[in-house]
Amino acid sequence: MTEIVLPGEHDDEREWIARAQAGDKAAYGKLVERYQRLIVSVAYHHGLDLAEAEDAAQETFVKAWLALPRYRESAGSLRAWLCRIAINTARDAHRRERPVQELNEYMPDSENNPVEQAEVKAKARAVRRALDQLPAASRAALVLREYEGLSYAEIANALGIPQGTVMSRLNYARNRLRDLLTVAGETG
Amino acid sequence: MSEHAIPNEWLALYYDGELNETRRAQVKAHLRSCADCQRELAALKALSRVLVVDRLADDALASRAVFWCKLESRLPERAEAAPSRLKWLPGVGLLLANVLVQFVAVVSVVVMLLAGQLGWIAQSIDWLDRALLSWLGGWLTWLLPAQWGGWGVSLGLVILSAWLAVLYLAWMGWMWLERRRPVMQSMSVLR
Numbered sequence: 001m002t003e004i005v006l007p008g009e010h011d012d013e014r015e016w017i018a019r020a021q022a023g024d025k026a027a028y029g030k031l032v033e034r035y036q037r038l039i040v041s042v043a044y045h046h047g048l049d050l051a052e053a054e055d056a057a058q059e060t061f062v063k064a065w066l067a068l069p070r071y072r073e074s075a076g077s078l079r080a081w082l083c084r085i086a087i088n089t090a091r092d093a094h095r096r097e098r099p100v101q102e103l104n105e106y107m108p109d110s111e112n113n114p115v116e117q118a119e120v121k122a123k124a125r126a127v128r129r130a131l132d133q134l135p136a137a138s139r140a141a142l143v144l145r146e147y148e149g150l151s152y153a154e155i156a157n158a159l160g161i162p163q164g165t166v167m168s169r170l171n172y173a174r175n176r177l178r179d180l181l182t183v184a185g186e187t188g
Numbered sequence: 189m190s191e192h193a194i195p196n197e198w199l200a201l202y203y204d205g206e207l208n209e210t211r212r213a214q215v216k217a218h219l220r221s222c223a224d225c226q227r228e229l230a231a232l233k234a235l236s237r238v239l240v241v242d243r244l245a246d247d248a249l250a251s252r253a254v255f256w257c258k259l260e261s262r263l264p265e266r267a268e269a270a271p272s273r274l275k276w277l278p279g280v281g282l283l284l285a286n287v288l289v290q291f292v293a294v295v296s297v298v299v300m301l302l303a304g305q306l307g308w309i310a311q312s313i314d315w316l317d318r319a320l321l322s323w324l325g326g327w328l329t330w331l332l333p334a335q336w337g338g339w340g341v342s343l344g345l346v347i348l349s350a351w352l353a354v355l356y357l358a359w360m361g362w363m364w365l366e367r368r369r370p371v372m373q374s375m376s377v378l379r
Contacts, residue, residue: 023265023266025260025263028263029256029260032255032256032259033252033256036249036252036255037244037246037249040244040249041243041244044244045242050244050248050249054249054250054255057255058255058258058259058262061259062259062262062263065263065264065266066264066266069266120241123238123241124241124242127238127239127241127242128242131242145204146236146239147239147243151205151206152204152206167197167200167201170200170204171197171200174200174232174235177235177239178231178235181235181238
């Protein structure tokens with residue numbers, strides 16, 4: 001399950017940010033630990049495989065480290081800010097890397113029988129293909145909502161768009177995905 | 189869906205937990221009687237269930253320690269930026285100067301009113317003219333008609349005060365831009 005960090009849930013985050021802004025790498029390490037999964041997942045759902053997503057996450061955290069002294073909480077949550085950097089980094093990486101995503105090999109190894117495993121992998125592949133067919137802007141909104149559990153306000157902040165646009169992009173992405181997956185036989 | 193008691197977009201907002209309590213209750217009540225919305229909600233849930241299959245498994249990720257070790261070696265050192273207190277000096281100086289000018293203006297008015305009542309107006313105006321005009325560098329003598337006397341000096345003080353206020357506002361604007369600059373710079377990282 002994705003960890004959803006709510007504002008105010010981690011009061012120590014502010015202190016870590018302040019210390020990291022002053023150059024404290026150990027404090028930054030705490031932030032990285034908290035958001036590593038989120039950032040890798042955001043990159044992964046932007047068309048990268050796991051290894052590429054981890055590289056993109058590394059790049060994201062380096063960029064964030066460099067830009068952190070200029071980060072202000074008033075401009076939005078750190079989570080949304082990191083997501084924004086991650087999305088841009090993943091898009092750049094995706095442009096550089098191969099354009100078509102291959103089989104998802106990183107599914108949780110279920111204890112089901114091989115037939116069921118193959119079925120799950122086939123479904124994941126179909127989802128991946130469908131996600132890849134979405135326009136980048138709509139996919140970003142959908143990924144942040146469905147996989148990372150960000151609120152509309154946070155998505156708006158991460159993507160630099162109004163909340164009304166988040167709503168319409170999500171709506172479009174969901175309808176389009178439903179069409180794509182219905183054709184692929186994944187939803188009914 | 190146009191005959192529905194709730195706007196169409198509320199259903200997705202309801203599903204995403206973005207509605208307030210009142211609207212949530214409205215949607216809940218509506219759902220009990222509307223088969224179309226029940227189907228739509230079920231479709232939203234079904235889509236989320238399908239998407240879950242592409243969720244990253246926790247054990248697929250590099251361990252946090254390994255990830256951090258790799259990252260830490262890539263992070264450049266960053267010298268702690270000492271906050272400069274000097275940048276506040278111009279503003280504080282302008283503010284104090286303005287307070288001083290206001291104070292002098294008030295004192296001069298009080299002195300003139302008192303002196304007028306006691307019949308010393310001529311002498312006090314002479315004294316104020318000399319004192320204030322020399323303090324202001326004498327430039328007001330160019331600007332103000334001689335017959336304005338002490339009131340002219342007060343007007344001069346008002347002008348001076350306004351000048352200081354303008355400078356103070358300019359300084360405030362500069363400080364605001366300075367504070368905005370990091371946001372603008374980080375926007376360039378974020379694009």
